Amino acid sequence: DLLPTCNGEITTMSFLQDVVDILLQYVVKSFDRSTKVIDFHYPNELLQEYNWELADQPQTLEEILLNCRTTLKYAIKTGHPRYFNQLSTGLDMVGLAADWLTSTANTNMFTYEIAPVFVLLEYVTLRKMREMVGWPGGCGDGIFSPG
Numbered sequence: 001d002l003l004p005t006c007n008g009e010i011t012t013m014s015f016l017q018d019v020v021d022i023l024l025q026y027v028v029k030s031f032d033r034s035t036k037v038i039d040f041h042y043p044n045e046l047l048q049e050y051n052w053e054l055a056d057q058p059q060t061l062e063e064i065l066l067n068c069r070t071t072l073k074y075a076i077k078t079g080h081p082r083y084f085n086q087l088s089t090g091l092d093m094v095g096l097a098a099d100w101l102t103s104t105a106n107t108n109m110f111t112y113e114i115a116p117v118f119v120l121l122e123y124v125t126l127r128k129m130r131e132m133v134g135w136p137g138g139c140g141d142g143i144f145s146p147g
Contacts (some may be wrong), residue, residue, distance in 0.1 A: 002015060022065065022072065026072045029077070031080065031081065031091075036077075037076060037080045038077065039073060078090065078091055079091030125144075126141075126143075126144070129142075
């Protein structure tokens, strides 16, 4: 029912709006000091409470939305004011928006032809970083490497 299906625009927009609403509610709840950082359950409890098995048939959009809610219900709220960790901290709203942007574009940065703006952003960001560490005029080279 979703794009690229013919006449799938309305269903796609409605589904994605529901997903965004779920995500935004989670973000707001993450910063609420009256909530827990995590609604912790042992693995065997979650396995018994929910069906996590991969189905042979596609799920309905409603089932997917329910899975989104369930996933976030048991996720650690890394944006919570009382969340502290040595590897990850907080939730940056601009970073979140950038992540949504890059996920929506769904491109790779292999070449300028495939991702012109992203390649240019990498170029100017790395040049600025080289300037910050004292390389004259930001001269040098580099790439971002995920992982």
